[in-house]
Amino acid sequence: MIQSRWKLPILFRLYADPSIRTLQLKRDLPGVSQKMLTAHLRELARDGLIERVDFGEKPLRVEYQMSDMGRQLLPVLIAARRFSTGHPPEADDSSMA
Amino acid sequence: MIQSRWKLPILFRLYADPSIRTLQLKRDLPGVSQKMLTAHLRELARDGLIERVDFGEKPLRVEYQMSDMGRQLLPVLIAARRFSTGHPPEADDSSMA
DNA sequence: CGGCATCCTTTCTGATACTG
DNA sequence: CAGTATCAGAAAGGATGCCG
Numbered sequence: 187m188i189q190s191r192w193k194l195p196i197l198f199r200l201y202a203d204p205s206i207r208t209l210q211l212k213r214d215l216p217g218v219s220q221k222m223l224t225a226h227l228r229e230l231a232r233d234g235l236i237e238r239v240d241f242g243e244k245p246l247r248v249e250y251q252m253s254d255m256g257r258q259l260l261p262v263l264i265a266a267r268r269f270s271t272g273h274p275p276e277a278d279d280s281s282m283a
Numbered sequence: 284m285i286q287s288r289w290k291l292p293i294l295f296r297l298y299a300d301p302s303i304r305t306l307q308l309k310r311d312l313p314g315v316s317q318k319m320l321t322a323h324l325r326e327l328a329r330d331g332l333i334e335r336v337d338f339g340e341k342p343l344r345v346e347y348q349m350s351d352m353g354r355q356l357l358p359v360l361i362a363a364r365r366f367s368t369g370h371p372p373e374a375d376d377s378s379m380a
Numbered sequence: 381c382g383g384c385a386t387c388c389t390t391t392c393t394g395a396t397a398c399t400g
Numbered sequence: 401c402a403g404t405a406t407c408a409g410a411a412a413g414g415a416t417g418c419c420g
Contacts, residue, residue, distance in 0.1 A: 187367075189286050191413070208382055219414050224383060234370070246381040246420085255370055262362045269356055270284075276331070288393070305402055316394050321403060343400085343401040 187233050192218050192226045194263065197252075200236060201260055205251040235259060284330050289315050289323045291360065294349075297333060298357055302348040332356060 188194060195215050200206060206214075212223055227250060230236045235256040241247040252260070285291060292312050297303060303311075309320055324347060327333045332353040338344040349357070 222413060248382060259366055262366055265359045265362060269359055273352055319393060345402060
């Protein structure tokens, strides 16, 4: 459900900020393409992890936020990140003296 | 580090059994190909999550088991699985009355 | 602003055949 | 038994242009 290039970054970004606009999200995820951002946001919303809020305004305004289910998943993601931080990839010494 | 088709199945299988042979692993993961099994086992071992034990016997005998690091990751994986079990995909009612 | 459609490249996976 | 090599297909991802 979260195995796509940008889903974890999106979720962690949404964890840091309760509600966030699409453009801001794009700015905060360097390298993400419009296509993948939308695609992953849609999947996360479909799976119930986040919620898409369309303000129906003009200019367009759409915000995303964690859903209840998403918040339930957060502790797991945070634990995973902690493990990750605690176990960085082995340094590549192939070029060292 | 664990985002590949068979890595979670492998890790959970290794969680259920402390040490297991390659062939047995292949039997217990229906649908896995020889190639992907070997590839993912190698990556997991390289990343330090599992250990490859070559008995140097003939006929060949190789077993895999969790490493200390792998065991540290287990609680996270188990928590993730629990979430997963508790939040199954929405039923598709499109064909129901 | 937010999103969709198209095209293209890269990555992942599987089937098969072969080795010590 | 465990693993490698090669090939072909599927899937994921990215770049670009267009729309309301």
